[in-house]
Amino acid sequence: MFKRLLNECVIDLTLRPEGALLIKSGLAQMSGVDMAWVKxxxxxxxxxxxxxxxxxxxIRSHAERIARTLNESAACNPLGGRRDKLRSCGSALDVMNRDKKETELTTPLVYQHSCPICRLFGNTWIMGRLATEDAYVMGDAPALQHRDGVGIDRFTGGASRGAKFELEVITGGEFKTALHLQNFELWQLGLLGFVLQDLREGLVRMGSGKSRGLGKVVAQIDKITLHYIGARKKMLEDDHLNLMGVGALFEQAKDYGMASDDQVRLEKAAAVKEESAFSELRQTVSFSFDAFPWQAVAAKWVNYVQTLPSDPLKQYRSGR
Ligand SMILES: [Zn+2]
Structure with a gap:
């Protein structure tokens, strides 16, 4: 499928830590700090x-939480063991592959069988639709601080004696990055919209030490840009905006279990912030967060998750 790019949504955002934040480096540090930042x-x-x-x-774990509030079986459990009825799609597909040697696990089949969260973020059998760029310091630089941490006893949950260590945290600063959602169905953009909303409100925590109160980050969404590549239909048509998911742009959408009515026609209104050059091949339109038609894609997501057919991997998830 996805060898050809058909649609893309690029979300430019600025992340601002509120309080202390730690993203641990996996490397041993010369400075002697036990938990140091990635640099x-x-x-x-x-x-x-x-x-x-x-x-x-x-973003993935927050999307899992959102999905489970609407439908318990909408997100597999990446850490689930053999007895978990929501054991990860990756492991369940491994079992299916062993059991049904005559069936080739093609990309369309894997996509159709995976849970909604894996269809968006990928698993060991398929690539996800979302790519995230590294976020670099832009504008105000953050302040680096060293803090004493206290080891948490794994059994009692209390402080463990003698296990003091040093944490390197940052406070303040601004980081710029972009998310790329490629070849997406409209429901996938809808789900991402809910995560972005929570990121804007500071409801999503990042990095280490969340239970110690670290990791609060507030996002500002700077721009949302939609691209269609090679679509026959115009994104902007008279007074209308045609939102099209990959289900409406891809001839083999049905093989992947995508809905072919993956589109919405909306009043254009004042929503369109900027129109870039339209060519036969590529159409591009940008929006501010508030002007983007979130309601339309949110409705697609809610309907999608509430009307999921029964789990095609059910028999492969547990008990083996
Ligand atoms: Zn899954």
């Missing part, structure tokens, strides 16, 4: 940054 060489020195993979993990 990159930039502007002639070493700078802290937020790796795109951390941001993606944060």
């Amino acid at each position: 990159v060489p930039r502007n002639g020195g070493w700078e802290v940054y937020l790796p795109g993979s951390s941001l993606k993990g944060t």
Whole structure:
């Protein structure tokens, strides 16, 4: 499928830590701090940054929580073991692959069988639709501080004696990044919209030490840009905006279990902030967060998650 790019939504955002934030480096540090920040060489020195993979993990777990509030079985459990009825799609597909040797697990089949969260974020069998860029310091630089941490006893949950260590945290500062949602169905953009809303309200925590009160981040959504590539229909048509998901743009959408009515026609109103050059091949329109037609895609997501057919991986998830 997805060898050809058909649609893309790019979300430019600024992340501002509120309070202390720690994204741990996996590398041993010369400075002697036990838990140090990830850093990159930039502007002639070493700078802290937020790796795109951390941001993606944060967005995925928040999307899982949102999905489960609407439908318990809408998100598999990435850490679920053999007895978990929502054991991860990746493991369930491994079992299916062993059991049904004659069936080739093609990309359309894997997409159709995976839970909604895996269809958006991927699993060990398919790539996700969302890519997150690393977030770099822009504008105000954050302040680095060292703090004493106290080890938490794994059994009692209390402080464990003698296990003091040093944490490196940042406070303040601004990080800029972009999310790329490619070849998406409209419901996927709808779900992402709910996560973005919560990020704007500071309801999503990132990085280490969340239980110690670390990790509060507030996002400002700077711009939302939609691209259609090679679509026959115009994104802007007279006084209307045609929102089209990949289900409406891709001839083999049915093989993937996508709805072919993956489109909405909306009044254009004042929603369109900026129109870039339209060519036969690529159409581009940008919006502010508030002007974007979130309601239309949110409705697609809510309807999608509430009318999910029964789990095609059910027999492969548990008990084996
Ligand atoms: Zn899954």
